[in-house]
Amino acid sequence: MTRESYEAELELLREDITDMAELALDRYETGLEILETGDEQRARQVIEGDHELNQQYLDIESDCIELLALQQPVASDLRFVASSFKIVTDIERVGDLATNLARYGREAGGGLDIHATQIGETAGEMFEAAMVAYVDDDAEAARAIAARDDTLDERCRETTEAVIRDLMTTRAWEPDGVGQRLQSASRELLTVRDIERVGDHAVNICARTLYMVEYDDDLIY
Amino acid sequence: MSEPEPETQTESTDEQNESASLIDTHVTADSETGRPRVHGESVVEARNLDVHYGEEQALSDVHLDIYEREVTAIIGPSGCGKSTFLRCINRMNDLVESAKIDGQLRFRGTGMYSDEIDPVALRRQIGMVFQHPNPFPKSIYDNVAYGLRVQNETVTDDIVEEALRRAALWDEVKDQLHTSALDLSGGQQQRLCIARAVAVDPDVLLMDEPASALDPIATSKIENLIEDLSQEYTVVIVTHNMQQAARISDRTAVFLTGGELVEVDDTATIFENPDDQRVEDYITGKFG
Numbered sequence: 001m002t003r004e005s006y007e008a009e010l011e012l013l014r015e016d017i018t019d020m021a022e023l024a025l026d027r028y029e030t031g032l033e034i035l036e037t038g039d040e041q042r043a044r045q046v047i048e049g050d051h052e053l054n055q056q057y058l059d060i061e062s063d064c065i066e067l068l069a070l071q072q073p074v075a076s077d078l079r080f081v082a083s084s085f086k087i088v089t090d091i092e093r094v095g096d097l098a099t100n101l102a103r104y105g106r107e108a109g110g111g112l113d114i115h116a117t118q119i120g121e122t123a124g125e126m127f128e129a130a131m132v133a134y135v136d137d138d139a140e141a142a143r144a145i146a147a148r149d150d151t152l153d154e155r156c157r158e159t160t161e162a163v164i165r166d167l168m169t170t171r172a173w174e175p176d177g178v179g180q181r182l183q184s185a186s187r188e189l190l191t192v193r194d195i196e197r198v199g200d201h202a203v204n205i206c207a208r209t210l211y212m213v214e215y216d217d218d219l220i221y
Numbered sequence: 222m223s224e225p226e227p228e229t230q231t232e233s234t235d236e237q238n239e240s241a242s243l244i245d246t247h248v249t250a251d252s253e254t255g256r257p258r259v260h261g262e263s264v265v266e267a268r269n270l271d272v273h274y275g276e277e278q279a280l281s282d283v284h285l286d287i288y289e290r291e292v293t294a295i296i297g298p299s300g301c302g303k304s305t306f307l308r309c310i311n312r313m314n315d316l317v318e319s320a321k322i323d324g325q326l327r328f329r330g331t332g333m334y335s336d337e338i339d340p341v342a343l344r345r346q347i348g349m350v351f352q353h354p355n356p357f358p359k360s361i362y363d364n365v366a367y368g369l370r371v372q373n374e375t376v377t378d379d380i381v382e383e384a385l386r387r388a389a390l391w392d393e394v395k396d397q398l399h400t401s402a403l404d405l406s407g408g409q410q411q412r413l414c415i416a417r418a419v420a421v422d423p424d425v426l427l428m429d430e431p432a433s434a435l436d437p438i439a440t441s442k443i444e445n446l447i448e449d450l451s452q453e454y455t456v457v458i459v460t461h462n463m464q465q466a467a468r469i470s471d472r473t474a475v476f477l478t479g480g481e482l483v484e485v486d487d488t489a490t491i492f493e494n495p496d497d498q499r500v501e502d503y504i505t506g507k508f509g
Binding site: 003006072073074075076077078080213 | 394463467480492493494495500502504506507
């Protein structure tokens with residue numbers, strides 16, 4: 001492979017990862033909508049469509065291994081391939097979390113009201129911005145996005161506390177009963193946990209981007 | 222050139238004192254963490270080293286330390302001066318009439334080009350292995366013994382065996398020591414040349430693309446051997462094979478066109494995060 005075609009392969013890898021991230025983000029945003037609407041058909045599309053993301057993940061992983069084996073990249077090329085190899089895992093996990101949200105929304109029949117949409121949007125924005133930083137080799141943006149994670153974590157903690165507080169005040173004789181309330185509270189807590197994880201994956205992508213661009217591994221370790 | 226700044230610099234009090242070390246560079250700053258990194262003693266020191274072949278400049282203002290019991294790889298494009306540097310270290314350029322050497326090159330603190338240095342004695346301490354195996358048309362035994370005999374030293378079977386063992390060749394040739402060295406395979410011939418070099422117990426081993434003419438299996442044996450040899454010897458290897466440099470060396474020096482030493486650092490740093498954009502471009506194949 002000539003240097004030109006090698007560079008084309010590297011660029012193709014970047015494009016494939018961008019496409020996969022766009023699909024994962026789309027699925028995630030749909031998952032957030034399903035939390036509110038409980039739309040069964042859309043939930044099925046997200047859940048059944050996860051295999052598409054999984055296949056993209058495997059294809060990109062294979063491309064990375066091939067580049068490492070055949071091109072033995074070094075310096076910035078090595079950091080790009082190594083970072084991409086790790087980032088693609090984070091994207092795939094965001095896809096998995098999107099299917100979780102779709103399941104919670106479908107099971108609840110929508111109406112999950114725990115500010116999930118709001119914090120979910122924040123996590124989605126972080127993920128999207130992290131991918132832009134990766135594509136643009138933008139270290140400063142990566143640092144700024146990672147710094148937002150503390151705020152997201154705090155909001156997730158507050159929401160978790162609110163759910164638990166609400167559960168503790170539920171009375172057995174109330175119309176929906178403790179059993180039902182336990183189920184919904186459980187879904188709400190899982191929802192918050194998964195949204196918080198999307199933020200964590202955004203931070204991971206920022207960490208790998210910083211290593212890729214500036215050889216800065218502070219966020220990795 | 223971006224040789225990491227020495228952590229401690231102890232200038233010689235007498236610049237005319239040929240036996241004094243120029244700079245105590247046993248400790249360098251780790252380019253990643255900034256922490257001091259301890260090396261062995263500096264065996265070879267180049268300072269402001271210029272080499273010309275007639276009007277053509279082959280090396281330009283080279284500053285480089287070769288540390289004891291480390292493998293130092295020298296890489297760079299053709300014509301960048303890496304072999305010239307290697308040849309300076311054991312004064313092989315003395316044989317090139319047009320070669321003119323300026324600056325300072327010291328071996329364990331003594332100027333290599335000072336009048337008190339006997340080039341033949343120097344070459345005993347600094348052995349050389351070339352790109353193409355060059356055994357003499359003699360027996361395996363006589364090849365190993367050659368260096369000792371020309372220096373009128375006693376040759377014993379034990380010395381020959383030890384040299385062949387150090388070169389990882391003994392098990393393959395112990396039953397045919399008195400057959401012609403030319404009957405060996407290319408890889409075996411190269412290891413025989415290494416045995417010949419280590420038989421005189423040198424301080425430094427210079428290797429000029431020692432595996433470039435060998436197949437992957439023979440190359441692998443040579444690379445393993447270099448790693449083993451670095452436990453006892455200081456090794457300097459010139460190679461065009463960057464993966465080889467990455468595999469076997471502790472430090473890598475990158476020369477670029479014009480004989481300029483552009484960057485030297487620990488090998489992991491050179492191949493993961495070089496400091497100089499020209500090095501980045503060269504090792505990633507964008508230039509060179």
